[in-house]
Amino acid sequence: MNPLLTETPQCVNDQGSWCYQVYQVTHNEWLSASAGWLVATPVKILLILIVAFLIRLVLRKIIDRVTEIPSGNNRRMPALLRPLRERAPDLLGPTVIERRRQRAKTIGSVLKSLTSFIVYGLAFIQVLGELGINLGPIIASAGIVGVALGFGAQNLVKDFLSGMFMMIEDQYGVGDVVDVGEASGTVEAVGLRITTLRDLKGTVWYVRNGEVLRVGNSSQGFANAVVDVPLSYTADVERALHVLATIANAAVASEPLSADVLEPPEVLGVESVTPEGITMRLMVKVRPGKQWSVQRALRARVMSGLEEAGFEPPLGRFLA
Numbered sequence: 001m002n003p004l005l006t007e008t009p010q011c012v013n014d015q016g017s018w019c020y021q022v023y024q025v026t027h028n029e030w031l032s033a034s035a036g037w038l039v040a041t042p043v044k045i046l047l048i049l050i051v052a053f054l055i056r057l058v059l060r061k062i063i064d065r066v067t068e069i070p071s072g073n074n075r076r077m078p079a080l081l082r083p084l085r086e087r088a089p090d091l092l093g094p095t096v097i098e099r100r101r102q103r104a105k106t107i108g109s110v111l112k113s114l115t116s117f118i119v120y121g122l123a124f125i126q127v128l129g130e131l132g133i134n135l136g137p138i139i140a141s142a143g144i145v146g147v148a149l150g151f152g153a154q155n156l157v158k159d160f161l162s163g164m165f166m167m168i169e170d171q172y173g174v175g176d177v178v179d180v181g182e183a184s185g186t187v188e189a190v191g192l193r194i195t196t197l198r199d200l201k202g203t204v205w206y207v208r209n210g211e212v213l214r215v216g217n218s219s220q221g222f223a224n225a226v227v228d229v230p231l232s233y234t235a236d237v238e239r240a241l242h243v244l245a246t247i248a249n250a251a252v253a254s255e256p257l258s259a260d261v262l263e264p265p266e267v268l269g270v271e272s273v274t275p276e277g278i279t280m281r282l283m284v285k286v287r288p289g290k291q292w293s294v295q296r297a298l299r300a301r302v303m304s305g306l307e308e309a310g311f312e313p314p315l316g317r318f319l320a
Helices: 018-028 029-031 035-067 095-132 136-154 154-169 237-252 291-307 315-319
Strands: 177-178 186-189 194-198 206-207 223-231 266-274 275-287
Touching: 029 035, 029 291, 095 154, 154 186, 154 194, 154 275, 223 266, 237 266, 237 275, 237 291, 275 291
Parallel strands: none
Antiparallel strands: 177 186, 186 194, 194 206, 223 275, 266 275
């Protein structure tokens, strides 16, 4: 028998140690000498995990609180979005609520993931330290693996970073009409990796955020409704400008156009001269997203008004 196992360990004389406590209960020299590993270390590891879990739980509750829209007051912004700029147009109405909720939820999910990674990562390091494992080689290996994953998943990281900045800057959101290059349409969903668009034909486009190099948003601030009016070469241009301005002002002053028009219409004059005839241009500032409906309604009013005033469209328009 190994004599070391039969000798009473010196630590049993230290009344404040785990060795003393275990020896008083078991009177076993081996258990007493190993009390640090068998009792103290597991207890410390358990406490580390419990504290990490509680910290993560509290932080996630705080994130949920600041990303939620207050109940009973849907017009209020989530606390997380108040310091950030919002470009949502008022005409979206109830869609603004969904836009804010989705934006806050996406940013909140990122914060939750970062919180879990940091808290549990620190807890893992503390646990390894309690087990007496040298962290140097592990950290070095993790760094090498991180670099390899970074190169392998650089497109994924690019998509996530681009989506995060889009959310923070509110470049576009649910309900906006945007042009992202390869696709254009109404935004239905904005995620950290994918933006979902639906075009005029009803086709749904899934666009990777990292591939969006430029965004044209037709739903921010204001828009211009531009109407081009074709006339024949024999038309009196000065009289046509006067009649066009009269018709346009009367049209935007009545319903339903008056609700969407922000400023009086502006007749820009002759836009182009082609073999078919002369093209006059009319422009009016309207609420964002309403330029297309205003253009269609205004074009119908203008064409019928000019016809009543005796102006004829170019002959080439009908021959074509």
